[in-house]
Amino acid sequence: MLVVEDDIRLGNALSKALQRQGYEVLRAVSAAEALEAPDVDLMLLDLGLPDGDGLDICRQLRRNGVDVAIIAVTARGEERDRVMGLRCGADDYLVKPYSLTELGARIEAVMRRARPRPKPILDIGDLHLDLAAREVTRAGEPIVLARKEFALLACLAQTPGTVVPRERLIMDVWGTTWQGVGRTLDVHMATLRKKLGEPALIETVRGVGYRLVRSAP
Structure with missing residues (x-):
C-alpha cells in the first residue's frame, strides 16, 4: 500500500496504524514521488499535494x-468534488476527518472489488479446500466445519503464510466493522484449530490477526 500524504506527521501516524493492522506501507509526500513509487495494490491519495493535484495523478x-486501487483522501467534501474524483479514476473517495475504522472498511471494500476471483480448489500442504462444494479434507480425511468456520479457513487459505488482519476477517465473514465481534472471532478460530487436528496450522499474530501456515513448526 502507498500512502501519499504531504503532512509528514499525519502520514507517519497513518502508516503506523495501517502497519499495526498487517499492511505493508510505503510513503510518498509529493505527486512526483507517488508516480515514481514501486507497484502496489492500493494507493491512499491525498489530493492536495505541494507539486500537483491528486486528481492529475489519478488521470495519469x-x-x-x-489498475492500482485508489482511495482519494481529501478535505474537499462537496458533491462535485466527489464526482470529479471518481470520474478521474479513484475507486473510492474519503473526506477528512475520518476514523480508522471507516478507512479500514473502505480499504477492504475496494480490495474485494479489485481482488481476483478465488481459485475454486485450494491445496495448502495436506489441507484441501473445495470452495464450491464447501468441503475440507486433511491428508484425505474429511473435516466437517460450520459455515463461519469454513469461511474463516477459506479467507486464510487465499494467502497462506500471510497475516490476515482481524478487521478483514470480521468484515469478510460477519460483514461488519464492529469490533465487538472480536471475541466471537477468537472462539470460532479456537474451534477451527481443534477441528483441523493441529492448532499450530493457524498462527496468532498478537494484535494483528491470523496466518495459515503450510505445516506445523
Whole structure:
C-alpha cells in the first residue's frame, strides 16, 4: 500500500496504524514521488499535494493503464468534488476527518472489488479446500466445519503464510466493522484449530490477526 500524504506527521501516524493492522506501507509526500513509487495494490491519495493535484495523478495512472486501487483522501467534501474524483479514476473517495475504522472498511471494500476471483480448489500442504462444494479434507480425511468456520479457513487459505488482519476477517465473514465481534472471532478460530487436528496450522499474530501456515513448526 502507498500512502501519499504531504503532512509528514499525519502520514507517519497513518502508516503506523495501517502497519499495526498487517499492511505493508510505503510513503510518498509529493505527486512526483507517488508516480515514481514501486507497484502496489492500493494507493491512499491525498489530493492536495505541494507539486500537483491528486486528481492529475489519478488521470495519469489511468491513462497509462495502471489498475492500482485508489482511495482519494481529501478535505474537499462537496458533491462535485466527489464526482470529479471518481470520474478521474479513484475507486473510492474519503473526506477528512475520518476514523480508522471507516478507512479500514473502505480499504477492504475496494480490495474485494479489485481482488481476483478465488481459485475454486485450494491445496495448502495436506489441507484441501473445495470452495464450491464447501468441503475440507486433511491428508484425505474429511473435516466437517460450520459455515463461519469454513469461511474463516477459506479467507486464510487465499494467502497462506500471510497475516490476515482481524478487521478483514470480521468484515469478510460477519460483514461488519464492529469490533465487538472480536471475541466471537477468537472462539470460532479456537474451534477451527481443534477441528483441523493441529492448532499450530493457524498462527496468532498478537494484535494483528491470523496466518495459515503450510505445516506445523
